Amino acid sequence: xxxILPADYPYWEKVEKAFKKTAEFYNFKFIEPPILERAxxxxxxxxxxxxxxxxxxxxxxxxxxxxVALRPEFxxxxxxxxxxxxxxxxxxxxxxxxxxxxxxxxAPQAGRFRQFYQAGLEIIGGEADPIYDxxxxxxxxxxxxxxKIKKIIVQLNSIGCRACRPGYRKKLxxxxxxxxxxxxxxxxICKDCERRIKINPLRVLDCKNELCQQTKxxxxxxxxxxxxxxxxHFKGVLEFLDEISFPYVLSPHLVRGLDYYNRTVFEIIExxxxxxxxxxxxxxxxxAESFGKRAIPSAGVSLGVERIIEVLKSLSPIxxxxxxxxxxxxxxxxxxxxxxxxxIEEFRKTNIKIFEALGKESLESQLKAAxxxxxxxxxxxxxxxFYEESIILKDMExxxxxxxxxxxxxxxxxxxxxx
RNA sequence: GUGAUCAUAGCUUAAUGGUAAAGCUCCGCUCUGUGGAAGCGGCGAUACGGGUUCAAUUCCCGUUGGUCACCCCA
Numbered sequence: 001x002x003x004i005l006p007a008d009y010p011y012w013e014k015v016e017k018a019f020k021k022t023a024e025f026y027n028f029k030f031i032e033p034p035i036l037e038r039a040x041x042x043x044x045x046x047x048x049x050x051x052x053x054x055x056x057x058x059x060x061x062x063x064x065x066x067x068v069a070l071r072p073e074f075x076x077x078x079x080x081x082x083x084x085x086x087x088x089x090x091x092x093x094x095x096x097x098x099x100x101x102x103x104x105x106x107a108p109q110a111g112r113f114r115q116f117y118q119a120g121l122e123i124i125g126g127e128a129d130p131i132y133d134x135x136x137x138x139x140x141x142x143x144x145x146x147x148k149i150k151k152i153i154v155q156l157n158s159i160g161c162r163a164c165r166p167g168y169r170k171k172l173x174x175x176x177x178x179x180x181x182x183x184x185x186x187x188x189i190c191k192d193c194e195r196r197i198k199i200n201p202l203r204v205l206d207c208k209n210e211l212c213q214q215t216k217x218x219x220x221x222x223x224x225x226x227x228x229x230x231x232x233h234f235k236g237v238l239e240f241l242d243e244i245s246f247p248y249v250l251s252p253h254l255v256r257g258l259d260y261y262n263r264t265v266f267e268i269i270e271x272x273x274x275x276x277x278x279x280x281x282x283x284x285x286x287x288a289e290s291f292g293k294r295a296i297p298s299a300g301v302s303l304g305v306e307r308i309i310e311v312l313k314s315l316s317p318i319x320x321x322x323x324x325x326x327x328x329x330x331x332x333x334x335x336x337x338x339x340x341x342x343x344i345e346e347f348r349k350t351n352i353k354i355f356e357a358l359g360k361e362s363l364e365s366q367l368k369a370a371x372x373x374x375x376x377x378x379x380x381x382x383x384x385x386f387y388e389e390s391i392i393l394k395d396m397e398x399x400x401x402x403x404x405x406x407x408x409x410x411x412x413x414x415x416x417x418x419x
Numbered sequence: 420g421u422g423a424u425c426a427u428a429g430c431u432u433a434a435u436g437g438u439a440a441a442g443c444u445c446c447g448c449u450c451u452g453u454g455g456a457a458g459c460g461g462c463g464a465u466a467c468g469g470g471u472u473c474a475a476u477u478c479c480c481g482u483u484g485g486u487c488a489c490c491c492c493a
Contacts, residue, residue: 051491055420073493102493107420109487118493203491258492267493277493304493332452365447367454382452396454 001115011309015147019099019119019303022143026135028097028121033077035101039069044290045076047259056104070103074120075260075300079287082124082296093126093297099305111276111307119143120281122300130236133264133283133299137237138246140268140279140301149311151271152278155251157222158234159202161262162286164227171220172201179215189215205253221252233263256280260287264299270311278311279303325417328355328370328396332363332382339381339406343391346410352417370396377413381406 004012023030039059046053058070071077078096081087087094099119108114121139123132137154144152160168176197179189189212193204205216226234241248248266256265265282281301288296327347331340337358347354357369363380370378380392380401391409393416394401404412 051420056491104492105420106491107489108485112492116493120493256492280493302493307493330453362447362451363453364450365454369454371454378454380453384452392453394453399454401453 002113008309011312012305015119015305015308015312016099018146019097019143022139022146023097023121026095026121026139026142028095028139031078031081031096031098032100033071033074033081033098035071036068037071037077037080039067041076041080042069042072045079045260045287046073050259051106052104052258056106058103058105072104073102073302074098074100074118075122075284075287075302076290078122078124078300079291079296079298083288083291083293088125088296090125093123093132095121095123097121111304111310113306117305118302119305120300120302122298124298124300125296128233128283128285128297130233130264131240132297133233133237134240134246136281136299136301137241137248137266138244140281140303141246143303144268144278144308147308147312149270149308149315152268153271154246154248154266154268155254156237156248156264156266157251157254158226158230158237158263159222159255159261159265160226160230164225164230165222165262168220168222168225169201171225172204173197175219176201176204176215202255205255216253219253223250223252230263237264256282258284260284260290262286266301268303272314273311276307277304278307325351326353326355326373326375327413327417328366328373328375328378330356330363330366330370330378330380331358332380333386335383335386336381339386340379343379343381343406343409347413350410350414352413376417379409379413 043053052072101115102118103115193212261282261284263283267277268279269277279301283299285295285297329340331337344354355373357366360366378394385391389406390403391406392401393404
């Protein structure tokens with residue numbers, strides 16, 4: 001876990017602002033579920049067999065003996081909130097969005113942290129209309145686009161439903177069985193994949209090992225095994241995207257790690273960094289069943305804020321702070337020091353930013369500080385000015401300075417900053 | 420969770436089984452009413468715990484943390 005330092009904060013503000021703007025345009029309403037929930041929610045919702053729950057859930061017992069967990073993702077909380085607050089009686093579907101920290105207890109490495117921020121959009125309820133899948137994908141894409149990140153690719157796939165996925169799974173296993181247990185020299189897939197075939201065959205397609213890359217070229221793809229309704233749903237998604245000439249790439253090998261996805265799955269990646277997804281999501285109609293309810297049609301996306309910021313930083317290493325509208329106040333002597341303290345208050349109602357180094361006493365060190373701050377003007381008040389009720393207005397760029405009545409100084413600074 | 424690798428000042432790096440060095444940054448002085456330069460000075464470190472040893476920052480073990488890969492994921 002790490003600090004978000006003042007130097008990085010501008011990036012965070014930029015991302016959050018862009019997210020709010022995009023979410024607002026597509027009519028998503030913010031929701032802020034608790035960071036801590038009953039562990040049960042994620043164990044059932046996210047899925048007992050997922051790594052997120054098996055290995056990465058931060059859980060502990062409260063004094064009241066409840067088993068609670070720091071949220072590893074938002075989606076189960078949103079479904080919980082939807083059910084708990086009777087949102088099925090609101091106009092359907094309900095569109096909600098979120099921005100906040102999530103926690104996963106896994107080894108940190110490039111682009112991965114134990115506490116990280118997710119922004120996300122979810123459409124819950126109503127019909128399982130492919131237009132919602134499309135809208136989720138488009139809004140997530142527009143958000144990233146809003147940040148001027150270019151070269152982003154949307155990878156899209158459908159992994160079917162309960163009716164058709166088992167059939168595909170079987171086909172895939174049959175295909176790979178031929179390559180399993182070969183001798184070392186003839187090996188066509190990596191060791192990990194030998195294991196995967198049995199446990200989670202869909203994941204084999206995700207493997208980055210060179211050996212497996214070749215083998216998977218001829219592997220059966222899920223799209224060929226979709227049932228009729230899944231096929232027409234996916235076709236629907238593509239048609240909506242095509243309608244607005246939205247760029248996407250069909251990625252028949254894309255599968256996602258969470259149990260609850262069905263039909264549409266997608267990832268958004270930056271082309272420079274193909275192994276690191278900026279966002280991922282899909283349809284998750286079955287998730288509500290873990291609450292003992294019948295399936296609720298839902299689709300959503302979550303975006304990795306740190307990863308987006310990482311890309312942002314590589315694009316424009318420095319976010320320039322506005323150098324305009326900055327004024328530095330300098331004092332010489334105790335009397336003047338009090339006056340400057342009062343003067344700061346007078347500037348409060350303007351948009352002018354006041355900088356100072358009131359703890360320093362020498363003129364030199366204060367001017368040095370002003371120099372570093374790159375303010376346009378410095379206002380200097382000393383003993384002489386204190387008694388004269390005046391103040392020195394110094395232009396930091398050319399060093400020119402003049403004396404102004406202290407009563408007029410706020411107006412005078414305003415006027416000059418305008419020019 | 421598995422494997423590899425690393426850990427010296429705020430940052431970047433040096434060195435040694437026996438006083439830990441430098442550059443940058445920061446603070447101050449040269450310059451008690453005037454900034455950017457220069458010179459001088461100052462603050463500041465061997466991650467933590469144990470072992471071997473007269474002596475450990477150095478060698479050994481463990482822990483923690485970072486990095487990388489795997490697993491998995493945002």
